[in-house]
Amino acid sequence: MNMVDNQLQSPARPTMLRCAVSDIEVGGPWLFWSAPPSPSLRRSLKNHGQLMPVLVDAGGVRPVLVAGAARVAALAELGREILCLDLGALSDEARGLAYVRSNAGADLTDGQLVLAMRYFNALPDVDMAAALEALDLEARSKRLRLVRSWLTLPTRWDAFLGTGAVPLACADVLEAFAPGNLAALEALFVTLSWSRGNAVNVLTWIREICARDGASVQEVLDGVGLQEILAAGLSPKDAMTRVLHEARLRRYPVLSDMERDFAETARRISTGTRWRVVQPDVFESNAVELSVRLTSPDGLRAASAELARIAAREDLDGLFPVGRK
Known part of the structure; x- marks a missing residue:
């Protein structure tokens, strides 16, 4: 009752x-x-x-x-x-x-939960168990843990959460940034609304680049070209794709080079054939997979001849980069 x-x-x-x-x-x-x-x-x-x-x-x-x-x-x-x-x-x-x-019975958004928890947290001697029960938050739930992480952020970030620009799932990553770096990150979310996976990825990559290079978030964002991307008149989806691509290039430069070389070689050797060439395990090995879809014996004979021509090429090193980088 x-x-x-x-x-x-x-x-x-x-x-x-x-x-x-x-x-x-x-x-x-x-x-x-x-x-x-x-x-x-x-x-x-x-x-x-x-x-x-x-x-x-x-x-x-x-x-x-x-x-x-x-x-x-x-x-x-x-x-x-x-x-x-x-x-x-x-x-x-x-x-x-x-x-x-x-408001019982309403499906509360993450933004609403954060606003409510900020209110109750600010009260002296509050019965938090009663507040959690009213908010239908389990004491040991992942959602409550993320809400509590979010509460460590400045209140101005609540607006990003409320509009969906930043998912609650980013709370753990955002909590790890120093105040100055956190302020610089706001430029990512003023005009762009990120999905959970993309937001977690880009923030994680930025934090890891900062730690590896001893750089500030602003320096990393300048290296990514964030302002130029935002000013280029791209759709929000295309702008986020560009930011993700540039951030990943800087986080994984060696892997990115390997992927580029592999893609160029695979495209070159498979053009004009039925064969599809992929690297199946993110270059954890030199494994390469070649596949083909056939509908007739003649197709099989033609694909076999194409494979023989591929195998005879002298420019296959790009397919097997592990150990060369």
Whole structure:
């Protein structure tokens, strides 16, 4: 049974009241998920009136809004009074819990969880177990671990998480950057929204280049050509592909050279044939795979002749680079 249920069954039952918008304090920090009213909410309130009360704490001089900010804003636009359910005097922690519980059943985004956890973490002597239960966060879950890592970042990064520019999965990697380097990384996410895998890869490669070369993040980004890529008028997808390519080249220069040489040789020797040539294990060995798809005996005879011509070439070294680099 949650706190609101307990209060509803207590001797001092919550009471209903009507308030003018100007009478309600609406700026509490526990309203951490507040957003402007949606068109559908505005339309419903205009056509059908307020069907659900907002929650307030009327234990002080003025009622304090505990939940229902969007409804209050929409009703204020309509010039109507607000139907309120007074929960009585509540602590800041109880207000936060009531706010979360009033949104029970919603699928919370990673950004919403971070905003809520920042609020509860800032309170003295908070019952974090109650907060986690209200947020439906398991105490030993990976998601909670990542949220706690994210909380070590400056609050301005919450906007990147909220818009989806940076996935929560990056929290561990981002946490490892020093403040100055972390600030330089923001340029990657101001206009680009990264998938989980690509974001983790590019941040990991940048951190490893910094550690290997003793370079700052800004120096690495300058080497990647980030500003030039962003100014080139590319689509976001193409811009991220370029950044990933350049970052990987700098993180794995030897491997990149081997891949380039292999691709050039494979293309040269297989052009005009049915054969496909690949390196199957990221150059952990000199293994090469040649494959062909056939539909007739004549095709088999022709492919065999093509393979013989390939084997007779003298420019095959690029297919077997291990040990030469």
